[in-house]
Amino acid sequence: QSKRKWFCVILARPYKSSQSGAAAGGGGSTWCGSVRGETKMSQQAANGDRCRAKVLTVETMNPNVKRVEYAVRGPIVQRAVQLEKELKQGAKKPFTEVIKANIGDAHAMGQKPITFFRQVLALCAYPALLEEEKFPEDAKQRARRILAACGGHSIGAYSASQGIECIRQDVSRYIEKRDGGIPSNPDNIYLSTGASDAIVTMLKLLVCGEGRQRTGVMISIPQYPLYSAALADLAAVQINYYLDEDKSWSLDVAELRRSLNAAREHCNPRVLCIINPGNPTGQVQSRQCIEDVIRFAKEERLFLMADEVYQDNVYAEGCKFHSFKKVLFEMGPEYSSTVEMASFHSTSKCFMGECGFRGGYMEVINMDPAVKAQLIKLVSVRLCPPVPGQALMDLVVNPPQPDEPSYTTFVKEKTAVLAALAEKASITEQAFNTMPGFTCNPVQGAMYTFPRISIPQKAIDKAKELGQVPDMFYCMKLLEEEGICLVPGSGFGQRDGTFHFRMTILPPTEKLKIVLQRIKDFHLRFTQEFS
Template sequence: MSVLDESSAEMKKISASVRGNLETRAVQIMAEIQQGVEKPFKEVLDLSCGDPHGLGLKPLTFVRQVLAACLYPPLLDDDTLPADVRERAQMFLGHCAGGSIGSHPEYNGIRKVQHSVSEFISRRDGATADPDNIYITRGSTEALLMLLRLFAPSAHPLQTGVLTPVPSYKGFTRVLSVQGAAMVPYYLCEEEGWSIQIDDLRKAIQIARRHCNPMALYVVNPGNPTGHLQSKDSIKEVIRFAAEEKLLIIADEVYQNCVYGEGREFCSYKKALVELGPPYCNLVELASINSVSKGAMGECGLRCGYVELVNLDSSMDQNIIKVFSTTLFAPVLGQIALDVMVDPPQPRQPSYPLYTQEVQSIKRATMNNVQKTLEVFNSLTGITLQPIGGGLFAFPRLHMSQAAIEHAQERDLHPDVMYCSRLLEEEGLLILPGSKLGMKKGAHYIRVSLGAHEDMMTEALRRLKRFHLRFLQEFPFSTRAGGHAHHAHRPAPAMPTDLPPPPLCEAL
């Protein structure tokens, strides 16, 4: 059996409702608490998904003020709103038909927003971005769906294949399935900080060509769920590989403003591509994605993002128009938030001080959560966690005793699902089991969200540590089977405690 067949078969074994089952049980537990059922906790904490506002982080005042004024134009005459808020809202209304955000925008986004995004990308990468190559979408998942519709299914007799990292964002595997594309797995190297290994990419595509027609390479940087940050040199290696194999690079960069650690900084695939120069910068096809759902913005409910298309063949122009024009336009409120994300208040504007303060507060809270998480997990026997360079998740590995694995098998559960289920029942903490993300057989992980209020994160880690210590008492490593435990005592990497404010265009 090939790697492709083995992975597909393993993915089919994984219940599509693992998180759904745990979520349903979490709701039931909350209902039981409200009905007076005694529990060792007063509420369920949900760290299973990346929803910053749902996990207690507050929305940015400037964003909500602009939205309010756009929704209710009489506020434009209200002096209680800062002047730059009213000016921004008035500008947006001027770009809406009839001066109302209830009007129908263009399919590819409000023109002003396209220009704001192109200017943001140009500043970030030091290379001009054409606003005509930018499409505003209803979030990153829809952007992925639109991209796959461009070439999957294709006229080729074999099924379209997409090289996909494992572990990966589970929403992408669902999108692949919906579009009838084949997942071509390439495994990130955990021992080297979840890095992409070019030799593994080559092996994956060679095996895949026996079964499908690989046309695209999907990368997530910073990583979800792994929390890795890809270096510029690594990105350039991946670009060269894509050029050799004539693959479209789909770069999911929605966590680009969630980077942690002194000296670490995000490098976009577009910037690395430009730096490589000819022939790469003129030939390699790239689609890069961003969203208002992550970072300090955290506006998951507004459903908006963008995709920039670079170097796509001109023969695709009509197909691009067809695909993006036949979907629903991105919500106007989301487009307003996107414009603020890429063009925030500037120095000397009234809203700048508060906006900067709020952004820095959220960034520091998240970095504190990263540090606490590293400290807790790396202090526990039976858990290892790679350094977290970016993103909003920790993805620790569980090293379970044979007794624990057999206990799960007797209940027809993946060991990590059993772990998460008991954690929910005993401590009221909901997290995502790694088996949902298609990991290799015999490897067990959990995914924990880091984008939460600090108090919630502290309490969640306290509950998890307490449960894990009990779990080890119930299922201890035997002398013969305890080879994994020594890995758990790697010291947590030092994190800065007092960072200076970054440039505001990077503050999100």
């Protein structure tokens, strides 16, 4: 502890450039600038050539990175973490706990892991446990199979860069079963470090060209900000198409076409990204809509990216998850042998919610074999996805079967999680729709609600005065006053003049009800304060 203090003192002492000149030898250029706090470039530049700023400054860093934004973990979350620390240190706040409903982090919200999955993972981590009678045979069998596929029978060995072969085979079998027998080839499966990794890799492959020939990528608004962040990083052109809030956030091909035609004037649109079930908007696409989208992609020569990480999270009556792959193949060979597509899945969502393991996969369809070779080369640079995450992905796609000892518990746990989520989806929607100043579409699927909120003109003016967007001002105030951490709609994109926030439905039911009540109270106060 005393060392830490000394460190701060040393670094806080302004560095005197006069000390350095001679000792620096040869080139003789020297630097100055405080290490903590702001770098005062302009002031120091005035001190003359021999006194220079740092090599790496915001002015001289990668400009694409500067353009990246990621609201789900943005300033409001940083403030939430700070508030938690203040509470721990005994600070008095109008709340005793910060509830982080900003991110789909199931376990952090109290959801329990699936027992079978964790048993197998423990067996893989410490194979001496395979001798223990306490573990069920099916868990041991799964662990033995995974270990047999690992170099030296250890999950500490690198795997093939594309992922462990028998796991890719299991993924293919899962997809075939899910899609009613439509074949899946393990060579088309790429395991990944969460779905995010695969999405970024796929976008990276797709981006090329300069100026008006630069690749354009169509994304929904509201969107999941991984997409806008990756596009900024890759200096690709983001093409917005708007979901229809008045029709339960549905996707309309006419809007896709409008958006595409507008974009063709300044870039080369080549990719269409879809999130189904929707994040942050929670809609579940109809089969008809998916067919329309596929037809559009074919006509307009767009590579389809289908983000299907919420495929088990469908709650609303009459809604069903249809995979893009299944619909594509049902449309006949004219489509199934031509439309290029990648579909993404993850261990982080659905009923398992195992975000920390960073497991995921993508399946590519109709990808040029020469491009596949380039893709394998690209993923090999990062060596391999985390093997525990690969193992977990295997368990998700190859869970206990009816004749196996862990089946009953597994089904019970899985069903309970999904039933609770369905209940919370309904509670949330109903609560918001009875609050004055709120309108909320049904949470048909996924893990979020994205209600529209009315913000009084005086609050909008106040936000402007503070240099904040109005819904950021709203959410920040909600955090400070109620300890509830949400993400402003502006972080996902929304039609001008409308305001929203994203909230997960993950808190335990009783806590969720409290959260909803507090939001209601806050909104009332907020509206009164600014009217």
